[in-house]
Amino acid sequence: MMMPFFLGAAVVLVLLMMLSLVRTIGGPTVLDRILGGNVIGTKTTVLLLLIGILYEDLGMFVDIAIAYALLNFIATLGATKYFLRRKSVHETEE
Amino acid sequence: MSAIAALFVIPGLFFFAVGTLGILRFPDFYTRLQAAGKCDSFASVLVLLGIAIYNLGDFTLASLLVSIKIMLIAVFVFIASPTATHAITESALIVGVEPWMRKERKKQ
Amino acid sequence: MSRMATTFLAMLAFWIVLSGMFDGFHLSLGILSCLLVAWFSHDLLLSVGPIRSRIRDFFGILRYLPYLFKEIVLANLQVAYIVLHPRMLDLIDPSLVRFRTSLKRPISKVTFGQSITLTPATITVSIDDDEFTVYALTRSSAESLPGEMERRVAAALEDRR
Structure with missing residues (x-):
């Protein structure tokens, strides 16, 4: 009974991720892209759990979701620190 | 159980939508961070809570452990998301991304 | 030594939650x-200090x-209103605010900063x-x-000497 509901929620999440992808591709600065990637990562963590419910194997997918949440955080921090060392984040100026 | 879960998941999806609309509509980088950094973290905590409650529907030790794990993810998101937002904002200020201001403020 | 024991217990609880296996081998x-x-890493997780004050902090x-x-929910609704408003640019007025805080301990400063970032419409840039x-x-x-939130943080975490 709840399966169509969670399926709908997952579809909505994927559509929202596509909208966030507009910001990731469109820029205008590198930091906007990092932000877009971070937002997509947060949604992916939730989406993994929804997929777990749909496959009726939440116990397996929750471990993947934990790993993904950790990775997403580390990746954002790492990318931010990396671009902090460069002179500019505006690609047009280079 | 599933009704309570839906009660958490639907507002969560709404705030996800608001966060995504926010990063598309706001005029500059800093304002986008506002929408992305917290609407998203709040929304994901709501949805995670909903999934944890739904998972407790058939109560066994295994499903209890899975729900605890989901709550651990929620706690982690709550701590990590402001830290990431903070790091991105600070590096944007140091690098010198131009903030959007009101016109009357720009003249000052 | 007590720090090591606390770290060990916390790690063990985490292990049990993550593995979910209760046989002797695991x-x-x-x-x-x-x-x-x-x-x-016993000196990483907990700072120096008596264990009682840690419990009181908790x-x-x-x-x-x-x-x-409560603040997060209210503030999220506010940001949702701003985002969904058709003439959004009239509502927002971004600015950088600097203020001094009376909080002394690092943990309360961090809690306050994270709370500011979590409640929408404000981001802590630096401390x-x-x-x-x-x-x-x-x-x-x-x-x-800083308002009421600072007082709440101070009431929760300060004055523990």
Whole structure:
């Protein structure tokens, strides 16, 4: 009974991720892209759990979701620190 | 159980939508961070809570452990998301991304 | 030594939650690796200080959490209103706010900074000693700082000597 509901929620999440992808591709600065990637990562963590419910194997997918949440955080921090060392984040100026 | 879960998941999806609309509509980088950094973290905590409650529907030790794990993810998101937002904002200020201001403020 | 024991217990609880296996093999593996981690990193997780004040900090944060959740919900609704408003640019008025805080302990400063970032329309940019730099989205949110939240954090975590 709840399966169509969670399926709908997952579809909505994927559509929202596509909208966030507009910001990731469109820029205008590198930091906007990092932000877009971070937002997509947060949604992916939730989406993994929804997929777990749909496959009726939440116990397996929750471990993947934990790993993904950790990775997403580390990746954002790492990318931010990396671009902090460069002179500019505006690609047009280079 | 599933009704309570839906009660958490639907507002969560709404705030996800608001966060995504926010990063598309706001005029500059800093304002986008506002929408992305917290609407998203709040929304994901709501949805995670909903999934944890739904998972407790058939109560066994295994499903209890899975729900605890989901709550651990929620706690982690709550701590990590402001830290990431903070790091991105600070590096944007140091690098010198131009903030959007009101016109009357720009003249000052 | 007590720090090492606390780290070990926390790690063991985490191991049990993550593995979900209760047979002798997995538990002994867990105890072994938790001992190793506790030995390597006992000075990372907890700072120096009596264990009693740590417990009091924990309960202080617990008492602070309901207020924080209420603020987060209210502020999220506010940001949702701004985002969905058709003439959004008239509503926002971004500005950088600097103010001094009376909070002394690092943990309360961090809690306060994270709370500011979590409640929408404000982001903590940097904390230098006791000067906070906060980016505020609207004028009203800029004026409300530091406000009640600082008092709550102070009540929860300060004055523990």
